Amino acid sequence: MAIRYISPVPRRTASGRVAExxxxxxxxxxxxxxxxLSPAPDLHAAAWAVLRESSLTGSAPRVDKEVVSVAVSHANRCRFCIDAHSILIHxxxxxxLAEDLFHDRTPAEAGYAELVAWAKxxxxxGAAQLxxxxxPAELAAEYIGTALLTHFINRMFSTLTDEQLLPGNLQRSRSVRRVGAMAYTRVVHRELNPGDSLPLLAGIxxxxxxxxxxxxxxxxxFAALRGAAAAGGALLSGPGLDLLRTTVAQWDGTHQPSPGTWLPQRLAGLPGADRPATALALLAALAPHDITDADVTAWRASAHVTDADLVRLLAxxxxxxxxxIDETIAGQASTR
Structure with missing residues (x-):
């Protein structure tokens, strides 16, 4: 996996919250x-905490939550996350099941098929499955949390990486997926204590x-993730914020056409200085695969910005x- 546009904090030199x-x-x-996400330590810690507390701990079967992650990633067309979570199911x-999900086939087992349909x-x-x-209601937080975290992470991987899990996309080979899974066999079966990530959120x-x-x-x-991401909103002008929120509120879940058509129309009413940052935020929300070097370069040229700023704006x-998506799920779900 190649990380684009920013320089992550290396493990050997990491300190403080990032090292933890x-x-x-x-x-x-x-x-x-x-x-x-490491250039923005608060956001990095919050995203990790959401993953750990939603997907890695709790009472819902881990395989169920990996099914949700793969299905959401298919809905968002995030190739990296499809590959990674399929390997974890292996x-x-x-x-x-891992191979069915990797290839976007409906699982043979009805329970998994229902989970896939709901997650997508x-x-x-307004989808009929919601x-x-x-x-069950008592496990809703784990399933919903996993789905929402995946929607967020899909966007971040699609904007900030080349989405190749292994060099040359070697993970597209079934034998490589099986062998790669062996490295995680022990850790995926560990029983973790809920809440152990929360000390990492101190001060956020x-x-x-x-x-x-x-x-x-x-x-x-999730409250920490929203709080940490709020700093990215401060990088947008008032009109840019309004446009982002209005556009996303009207979004019906469909994939956007080429940004050459819809994006200029959306940005047309903004002052020129407001457009680069707003374009990045809109693309991160609705069309993360379409962010280009030119988009990032235009924004960096418009203001004195850092890698942390870019991570926070996209987040x-x-x-x-x-x-x-949260409003849609919470407004329609009546768990059984």
Whole structure:
């Protein structure tokens, strides 16, 4: 995986919050998590906490949550995340399921098929699968948290990496996927203590806490993610913020056409100085694959900005999209 546009903090020189996230994620996840977010340590820690508390701990089967992650990644066309989570299902021992999901085939087992349909539907407001999700109410926070975290991370991987899990896309070979899974076999079966990531969030301002996760570490982690991402909103002008929020509020879940058509129309009413930052936030929210070197260069030329600024701006756009999806799920779900 090549990280684009920013320089991540190397493990050997990491300190403070970033070093602590690297250490915990290696122990609990098998690798340092989300290195492309490390220039913004608060955002990096919050994203890791959401992953850990939603997807790696709790009572819902880990394989179920990996199914959700693969299905959401297919809906968002995030190739890196499809490949990575399919390998984790191999590590959990369900090889046929991993291959079905890798190739976007409907799983043979009805329960997994229902999970896939629900997870893919979370991208689409009003989708028929949303009012009756296929999991019990007491586990809703884990399933919903996993789906929302995947929507966020899909956008960050699509904007800040080349989406190649292994050089030359070697993971596209089934034998490589099986062998690669062996490195994670032990860690995916570890039983983790919920809440152990929360000390990493000390001092991060908290944003909106989701009602569907009330009283759980998942709620705190999401509140920290929103609070950390809010700094990216400060990099947008007032009109730019309004345009981003209005555009995402009107989004129906469809994939955007070429940015050469819809994006200039959206930006046309903004002052020229406001357009580069707003364009990046809009693309991160709705069309992350379409961000180009030229888009990033135009924004960097418009202001004195850092790698941390870029990470936060893109994350803010992604969180605005996440909030739109969250509203859709929370407004329609009546867990069984």
């Amino acid at each position: 996230v690297y250490a915990q994620s290696v122990a609990d996840f098998g690798q340092p998590a989300f290195m492309m 590590a959990l021992g369900d090889h046929d 539907a979370t991208r689409t407001p 009012p009756a999700p296929p999991f 301002p908290l944003g909106h806490s989701p009602a569907w996760a009330a009283g759980t570490p998942i709620a705190t982690a 803010y756009g992604a969180v605005v999209a996440l909030d739109r």
